[in-house]
Amino acid sequence: MRPNERSNSTTMSNGADLQTLPALLDTAAAQYPSNDAFISARRRATYGELRDDSIAIGRGLAARGVGRGTRVGLLMPNRAEWIATAFGVWRCGGVLVPLSTLARPRELGHCLRSADVAVLLAVRRFLRHDYAAMLDEIAPDAGRAPAPVFHAAAPALRQVVWLEDEPADVIRTLAAPGVVLGSERPAALTARVAPVDPATVTFTSGTTSEPKGAVHVHRALCRSASDVGATLNLDASDRTWGYLPFFFNAGLVAVALATLARGAAVVATEVFEPGEALRLLEAERCTVFFGWPHQAEALIQHPRFASTKLALYKGVGANVPWAARLYPPDHRAVATWGMTETGPMYTAWPSTAPLELRASSHGAPVAGRELRICDPESGTPTGVGTAGEICVRGPTLFSHYDGLSPRDCFDADGYFHTGDLGRLDERGALHFLGRIKDVIKTAGVNVAAAEVEATLLRHPAVGAAHVVPVPAGARGEDVAAFVVASRPVEPAELLEHCRVELASYKVPRHLWLRREDELPLRSSGKVDKALLRAEAARLSSTVRG
Numbered sequence: 001m002r003p004n005e006r007s008n009s010t011t012m013s014n015g016a017d018l019q020t021l022p023a024l025l026d027t028a029a030a031q032y033p034s035n036d037a038f039i040s041a042r043r044r045a046t047y048g049e050l051r052d053d054s055i056a057i058g059r060g061l062a063a064r065g066v067g068r069g070t071r072v073g074l075l076m077p078n079r080a081e082w083i084a085t086a087f088g089v090w091r092c093g094g095v096l097v098p099l100s101t102l103a104r105p106r107e108l109g110h111c112l113r114s115a116d117v118a119v120l121l122a123v124r125r126f127l128r129h130d131y132a133a134m135l136d137e138i139a140p141d142a143g144r145a146p147a148p149v150f151h152a153a154a155p156a157l158r159q160v161v162w163l164e165d166e167p168a169d170v171i172r173t174l175a176a177p178g179v180v181l182g183s184e185r186p187a188a189l190t191a192r193v194a195p196v197d198p199a200t201v202t203f204t205s206g207t208t209s210e211p212k213g214a215v216h217v218h219r220a221l222c223r224s225a226s227d228v229g230a231t232l233n234l235d236a237s238d239r240t241w242g243y244l245p246f247f248f249n250a251g252l253v254a255v256a257l258a259t260l261a262r263g264a265a266v267v268a269t270e271v272f273e274p275g276e277a278l279r280l281l282e283a284e285r286c287t288v289f290f291g292w293p294h295q296a297e298a299l300i301q302h303p304r305f306a307s308t309k310l311a312l313y314k315g316v317g318a319n320v321p322w323a324a325r326l327y328p329p330d331h332r333a334v335a336t337w338g339m340t341e342t343g344p345m346y347t348a349w350p351s352t353a354p355l356e357l358r359a360s361s362h363g364a365p366v367a368g369r370e371l372r373i374c375d376p377e378s379g380t381p382t383g384v385g386t387a388g389e390i391c392v393r394g395p396t397l398f399s400h401y402d403g404l405s406p407r408d409c410f411d412a413d414g415y416f417h418t419g420d421l422g423r424l425d426e427r428g429a430l431h432f433l434g435r436i437k438d439v440i441k442t443a444g445v446n447v448a449a450a451e452v453e454a455t456l457l458r459h460p461a462v463g464a465a466h467v468v469p470v471p472a473g474a475r476g477e478d479v480a481a482f483v484v485a486s487r488p489v490e491p492a493e494l495l496e497h498c499r500v501e502l503a504s505y506k507v508p509r510h511l512w513l514r515r516e517d518e519l520p521l522r523s524s525g526k527v528d529k530a531l532l533r534a535e536a537a538r539l540s541s542t543v544r545g
Helices: 005-012 021-031 047-063 080-091 105-114 131-138 167-180 218-232 249-261 274-283 293-301 449-457 491-501 529-544
Strands: 036-039 044-046 071-075 095-098 119-123 159-163 198-203 213-217 239-242 265-267 288-290 337-339 343-347 370-374 388-393 416-424 430-435 439-442 445-448 462-471 477-485 510-513
Touching: 021 047, 021 080, 021 218, 021 249, 036 047, 036 080, 044 047, 047 080, 047 167, 071 080, 071 105, 080 095, 080 167, 080 249, 105 131, 119 131, 159 167, 198 218, 198 249, 213 218, 218 249, 218 343, 239 249, 239 274, 249 265, 249 288, 249 343, 274 293, 293 462, 337 416, 370 416, 430 449, 439 462, 445 449, 449 462, 449 477, 449 491, 462 529, 477 491, 477 529, 491 510, 510 529
Parallel strands: 036 265, 071 095, 071 119, 095 198, 119 159, 239 265, 239 288, 439 477, 477 510
Antiparallel strands: 036 044, 198 213, 337 343, 370 388, 388 416, 416 430, 439 445, 462 477
């Protein structure tokens, strides 16, 4: 038996996989009606208010024709109204299609078209993004027409509801059509929602191809939320700070649903600014941290960090260097691996496990999940310690990609082949090594970019590291690295550090220092390695020239 396996299973087997999402909120609201559920600079909402808003919105959506299976696109920053609207959609039996607030017109058009979005609920603008103008570019007049207008670019779209910025205005606009309906709506629709019904179509952050829509059912999302809460040992006194956008599986499930399932509070910011984030973390006594690594580094490097009284104790990042600076020595943070298709926390040791265990890997499969490492070419399972493709099977997996059947998404044994590279140790814990395509082939030998990145991160001056290949003639590719330093350091020192820990062929031939704000980002907020590869190729060719 793996360490803590028994206690982990006992904690999490609580019937959450039999729930629906409306039941998740209603259960929490019945138990904690006056507790804060959502906190931001714009609004504080209790569980009772969030439930009541979702019912009013659900009634308004039902009046607009939203029913079982209706695809509803939601384009809004992380706000209490986002959460209330999502639950309003689910109360009607609708399928929520979370849309990226960072999307460009082509990306937004792809999502509307491929997900067959019938009703779009959207703010008009956010930051520099003008969504009304975008929609007019994608499907002219769709956002202004009083009656449905067919557009080949978004053939299923029949209704667009533009939302203002004030919370009360959003609720009023969405709820208004429902005043003509009786109190039995949307309750009658909610009663028909089944655990196996589709709840979301969440888009992956594709890089070399168009994003795919992963369909999750109610039961999977409820189980995933429950397991995240149990793994982190969340309770009603916790406050979760998470900048992860709700249009991603990790933001929706790990930050929002897991917190709500435990009666705790979500503390949200719409735009990441480290000074404002530190203020919120201190003022609200946040205990749980979810964020990108570069955001953790930005908090730590901010001038006010040392004087800020933080209460952070739980969250993610136990296996990375910044954890020791962000959390106290006795913290309960975990290391985890997951993806859109699997749920956000597919592997993790529970927060009660010893720190040396939580910080030494990405953890063992959470209760009820199965994982095997397979040869990427043959699909044959490999032995302990051998790198291969991570393949998974379990209760929190997506049901299928939108437009494909399940048999096109899983192998004959029901495993999903993730495209991620990893290995299992003797404890059954996963060590994530990167994407299979994120392997550098140099002189006939494969080098996992993640291994070199992990080595660089062990140097005390390194805050972030991104390793990419560069063309190298007869050798095929060389290893190159972009490094964000947390203090002054020379590239030669970092290369010597790598030579001590890595075989010679894994040591970067090129290493460039960058500021965090100089790294190109994808719409997901993650570093865009495709652009880094292009920059590395340009820089290395200049050196050779």
